[in-house]
Amino acid sequence: MTQVVAAARLRALRPVERVAHLVGALLMLSGVVHFGVFLADDGPWEGPVSWRKPTTFGLSFGLTLITVAWVTRFLVMSPRPRAWLLGVFTADCVLEVAGITVQAWRRVPSHFNTSTPASRAIATALALGGAVLVVVLVSFxxxxxxxxxxxxxxxxLALRAGWGLLLLTLVTGVAMVAKGSILYRTQSPQIAYETAGSLKPVHGVALHAILVLPLLAVVLRALGRPxxxxxxxxRLATWLYILATVIAAVISLT
Structure with missing residues (x-):
């Protein structure tokens, strides 16, 4: 029965939504595979050259893509613009994870790295892809x-709070990229890699509010709660999530 319901829900999705769900699942699988590579390789987890980045980027981008494909179904907008935005977002998620993954296998840093023509091209693609991500998500x-x-x-309420916190995620992401780029050019790559990610705690916490809060509302409704x-x-979960985000921001800044 569960398989029949799942198949029916999959058929009810629009083509772009099915593609987004499939690509998101593959990105998450890529993250899991790279975590296995990390365990087998016995290399460092932290640092600009590690298996942490393809692991976390694959899992995070995959989950976020599936989430955005789901929650945008509740937005009041024309189907065609939504399909275009979701399609662009799907392709951009693939670009971001692919760039990070290629550099991890090349054993070179991904962000801010312009030491060779290939690395410069990938870093530029990641930066442009990040700009596209911001435009699409801000539009939603x-x-x-x-x-x-x-x-x-x-x-x-859950959707508005989730999207509001996602905007904070975008702000912190842009701030980290800008800080790293400036430090890379004006001081040294080492300083850029060591300090550019200082906002990662608040960035990571705020990112998944767009999944947690709407999912809570849907689950409570499925349980028959009035x-x-x-x-x-x-409302209580929203305030608790905001509190957690503030705590993460304090940790990030101190």
């Missing part, structure tokens, strides 16, 4: 924060 976030969201009150109770639970 603006629609959500303007109230153009369908669903019960608890789900609307809407007022669901709304209070989501």
């Amino acid at each position: 976030a603006v629609i959500a924060l303007r109230g153009r969201v369908r669903g019960p009150s608890d789900l609307r 809407e007022p109770l669901r709304y209070r639970a989501v």
Whole structure:
């Protein structure tokens, strides 16, 4: 019965959504595989050249892609622009993970690395891809924060809070890239690699609010909880998530 329901839900997805889910699953599988490579290789987990980056980028980008494909179904927007934005986001996720992965196998840093023509091309592609990611996600976030969201009150609250925290993720991501690029050019690559990622705690915590909060609303609804109770639970979870994000920000800044 579970397999029949899953197959029916998969068929109900639009083609671009099915592609996004499939690509997201493959990216997450890539992250798992590279974690296995890390265990077998016995190399360092931290540092600019490590198996941590293809592992975490594969898992994070894959999960985020699946999440965005799901939560954008609740946005009130024309199907064609959504399909285009989701398609661009899917391709961009592949680009980002592929660039990180190629550099990991080449045993050279991925970000800020312009030491050779190949590394310069990959670093440029990653930077341009990051800019595209920001444009796409901000476009979705603006629609959500303007109230153009369908669903019960608890789900609307969860989506607006999730997209709002995702904007914080984008800000911290851009700040880390900008800081690293400046330090790489003005001081040294070593300083850039050691200090550019200082905002990773808040970046990582805020990133997945867009999954956690709407998922809570959907699960409570599936359990048959009344809407007022669901709304209070989501509101409490939102404040707790904001508190966790503030704590992560303090850790990042100190």
